[in-house]
Amino acid sequence: MLETVQSIGGSGPPQRGAEGTWFWKSGQRTIDPGVLSEAETARVARLVSPHKQNLLSASLAERRHLLSELLGCAPDRVEVVHDELGKPGLPDFQDVEISFSDSEGWNAFSLSRAGPVGVDLEFIRPVSWEPMLKMMARHEEASTIRAALAERTGLETFFRCWTAKEAILKAGGTGLKGGAPRIRLPVTYITGHSDQFTIEHDALVLSVETRQVGQLVLSRALAL
Structure with missing residues (x-):
C-alpha cells in the first residue's frame, strides 16, 4: 500500500x-x-x-x-x-x-x-450544495461563497470552503458538531487567491493549507 x-x-x-x-x-x-x-x-x-x-x-x-x-x-x-x-x-x-x-x-x-491536527478530503462531485452552505456559513460569508461559485464552473470553491472548515473543527476536537458557521474564512481564500491562512479557533492558532489534486480537495489545519 x-x-x-x-x-x-x-x-x-x-x-x-x-x-x-x-x-x-x-x-x-x-x-x-x-x-x-x-x-x-x-x-x-x-x-x-x-x-x-x-x-x-x-x-x-x-x-x-x-x-x-x-x-x-x-x-x-x-x-x-x-x-x-x-x-x-x-x-x-x-x-x-x-x-x-x-x-x-x-x-x-x-x-x-x-499539537492538534485536522484533515478533510472531498472528491469533487455534484451535490446539493445550497442546504450544505446554510449549515456551513452565516449569511454574509455564504453570499461571498455564492459569488465566488458564480464566477467559476464546477464546485471547487464550495469544497475548498467545506474541507477547510471541517479540518479546523477536527483540529479543535469537535468535528462539524463544533459549528462550522462560527468559523469565518478569509475572503482571499474563498475567492481562490490564497491556499493558506492562519486562524484562531477555540484557543488554538492554526495554520490551514489546501491542495487540489485532480478532482480531490484536501485541507489540513495544524496547530502552531
Missing part, C-alpha cells in the same frame, strides 16, 4: 518517526483485513452495501498499515480510540495527534507530534 501513498505540504515518505499528511486511493493493493479490531469489523458489518463494506474494510486496514510504518509497530497492535465527539487518538502514543478523512474511495491521514 505504501507505494500508492502521496504526500502534501512537504511531508516526507511515511516512515517511522515521520509526521505530515498523506492521501491514497483504497484498493490499489490487497491488504489483509484480518488486522482490523473487533470494533472496526463490526462497523464494516453494519453497512448494507457489499461495495461500501469492501471500501471501508480496505480503508481501515490501510490506515493501520500506514500507522504501523509511522509508529514502528505491527498493524494489528495499533489501538485507535475515539472520544465522545469522534476525535481519534492513540492511547499508546499520547504525544501523537492524528486525523482521518475519506471520500469516494480516497483517504487522507495526518499525524502531528507538535
Whole structure:
C-alpha cells in the first residue's frame, strides 16, 4: 500500500518517526483485513452495501498499515480510540495527534507530534450544495461563497470552503458538531487567491493549507 501513498505540504515518505499528511486511493493493493479490531469489523458489518463494506474494510486496514510504518509497530497492535465527539487518538502514543478523512474511495491521514491536527478530503462531485452552505456559513460569508461559485464552473470553491472548515473543527476536537458557521474564512481564500491562512479557533492558532489534486480537495489545519 505504501507505494500508492502521496504526500502534501512537504511531508516526507511515511516512515517511522515521520509526521505530515498523506492521501491514497483504497484498493490499489490487497491488504489483509484480518488486522482490523473487533470494533472496526463490526462497523464494516453494519453497512448494507457489499461495495461500501469492501471500501471501508480496505480503508481501515490501510490506515493501520500506514500507522504501523509511522509508529514502528505491527498493524494489528495499533489501538485507535475515539472520544465522545469522534476525535481519534492513540492511547499508546499520547504525544501523537492524528486525523482521518475519506471520500469516494480516497483517504487522507495526518499525524502531528507538535499539537492538534485536522484533515478533510472531498472528491469533487455534484451535490446539493445550497442546504450544505446554510449549515456551513452565516449569511454574509455564504453570499461571498455564492459569488465566488458564480464566477467559476464546477464546485471547487464550495469544497475548498467545506474541507477547510471541517479540518479546523477536527483540529479543535469537535468535528462539524463544533459549528462550522462560527468559523469565518478569509475572503482571499474563498475567492481562490490564497491556499493558506492562519486562524484562531477555540484557543488554538492554526495554520490551514489546501491542495487540489485532480478532482480531490484536501485541507489540513495544524496547530502552531
